[in-house]
Amino acid sequence: MADTAVGATAVDGAGAPLTPVLTRRWAAPESWTLASYRELGGYRALPKALGVEPARVTELVKASGLRGRGGAGFPTGMKWSFLPPFDPAAPTPRYLVINADEGEPGTCKDIPMMMADPHSLIEGAIITSYAINAPFCAIYVRGEALHCLRRLAGAVREATAAGYLGRDILGSGYDLEIVVHAGAGAYICGEETALLDSLEGRRGQPRLKPPFPAVAGLYASPTVVNNVETICSVPPIVLHGADWYRSMGTEKSPGSKIYSLSGHVTRPGQYEAPMGTTLRQLLDSAGGMRDGIPLKFFTPGGSSTPIFTAEHLDVPLSFDDVAAAGSMLGTTALMCFNETVSVPWAVWKWLEFYKHESCGKCTPCREGTGWLVQILHRIVTGDGTAEDLDTLTSAAANIAGRSFCALGDAAATPVLSSFKWFRQEYEDLVTGVTPPLVGDRALGAGTVGTGTSTVGAHR
Incomplete structure (x- = not known):
């Protein structure tokens, strides 16, 4: 395992040495520059990929077993092959869209990757675009990640100047344009179809599926949407092979x-x-x-x-x-x-996030997240009842699987899973065994009535 912040040696679960793959350049001086990337083996996979038919690159990624790193874990090569058969005379082009809208609470892998090693994403994007015959790629980054946007834009400029992007890349006859797009900071745009709507200039809201992006994605054209870490995994696979990756x-x-x-x-x-x-x-x-x-x-x-x-x-x-x-x-x-943390308090905080980030398109998520927050607030402030516990789980169960996209499921999950393991903590709050965690009756609360006390996080 590698503590990438300090460049520690990576080891596998048995203690054997493991050469870092995705993070091997993070600790290098000025790792984000083209010179540093090439010095450490960058852009060696690109000519190898351009030297074979695009379909062979897809087959290689399939054989490697690479699965999407954005959350769902869907086989990457299979996702690419869902595009309709390539037809050069088709009225609409194909597109690659890279989801860099990292917004899941606790998730912080893609932004460090783009900051420390943006050219690995660029090289992966070029190879992936070539594999799916896409002349255009968009990298959708959270607008708050300003330094990340600048790093990526700089990497695109360097790659273009070096002949890795633009027309006739490395004399292969393949053309590609990459655009780095700044999102507007909405959690819902991590959902691939909401991201596509936002990229097209509309309000970020999920689309009805089918049709799936592989058939009608960006500008109603065949589109592949992949996560940053997924794309960054492609160059090492092309360079070293499927068997190496499967090792x-x-x-x-x-x-x-x-x-x-x-x-x-x-x-x-x-x-x-x-x-x-x-x-x-x-x-x-x-x-x-x-x-x-x-x-x-x-x-x-x-x-x-x-x-x-x-x-x-x-x-x-x-x-x-x-x-x-x-x-x-x-x-x-x-x-x-x-062990000092109250589970109901943590769940309440997570639900406040989901309520705030609901796009409002469907009733279960728009209204349901608000109901869950209100009930949880009553519980953590000592005003909850035994009936609230039943209402809370019932509401969460009715939101799960009934919202337009997975945000409703995401909001219901902390409630239902916490009741599975820690229901007693909820019961202790409504029966008075545990004193209120926030509010004017909370022991040692730092901010009366607002629920913002850090003391309230602990039992």
Whole structure:
């Protein structure tokens, strides 16, 4: 595992050396420049890809077993092959759109990647665009990530000047334009169809599917939408081959992965490790839990994934293993909470986020997130009742699977999974066994009545 912030040596779960793949350049001097990228092996995969038919690149990615790193874990090569058969005479072109709108609470892997190594994304975007016969690629970045936007724009300029972008790339006859687009800061635009609407200049709201983006995506044309980490994984696969990539990780989830550790961890940050690494192993590399206070619960893939407890420390963090254990790997945003944290308080804070970020298109999400926040607020301020507990779980269960997109599911998940493992904490708050966590009756509350006290986070 690699503590990429300090460039520590990566090791696999058995303690054997592992050469970092995605983070190998992060600690290099001026790693974001073209000169540094080429010095460390950059743009060596591009001529290799351009030297074969586009379909062979897709087949290679299929054979590697690369799965999407944006959350769903869908096989990348298969997603590319969903595009209609390529026809040079088709009235509409194909597009590649890169989802860099990283907004899931706890997720912080793509922005460091684009800051430290933007050319790996550019090279991956060129190869992917070539594989799907796309003459245009858009990289959609959160507007708040200003430094990231500047780094990417600079990388595009450098790549263009060096002949890696533009017309007749490296004499191959292939043309490609890449545009870096700044989003407007909406969580909903992490959903691929809402991102496409925003990219087209409309309000970011999810589209009805089908048709899927592979058929009618950007400007109603065949489109592939991939995550930043997914695209950055393509050049190493082209350079070293599918068997090399499959030598890391698990059979069904091959390759390496960037795990984002945050919360009550001694050394939070980005850790690259093979897919299937456990949280226990990651915590060993991160110095364990802060102040020696034991782990209570954690999210395997951000706040929209069902929470795990200390019982799940040894669950392999791969797509299938985490699903079998009852959650989702998501974006591998491992938010770790120690035993001082109140679960209802944490869930309430997450729900406030989802309520704020709901686009308002559908009733279950627009109204339901508000209901959940109101009920949770009553519970954490000591005004809840036993009936509120039943209403809370009933409302969450009725939102899940009934909203227009997955945001409604994301809001329901923390409630339902926390009741599975920590229902007693909710009951103790409504019966008075646990004093109110926030509000004017909360013991030691720092801000009366506002629910903003940091003391309120603890039992």
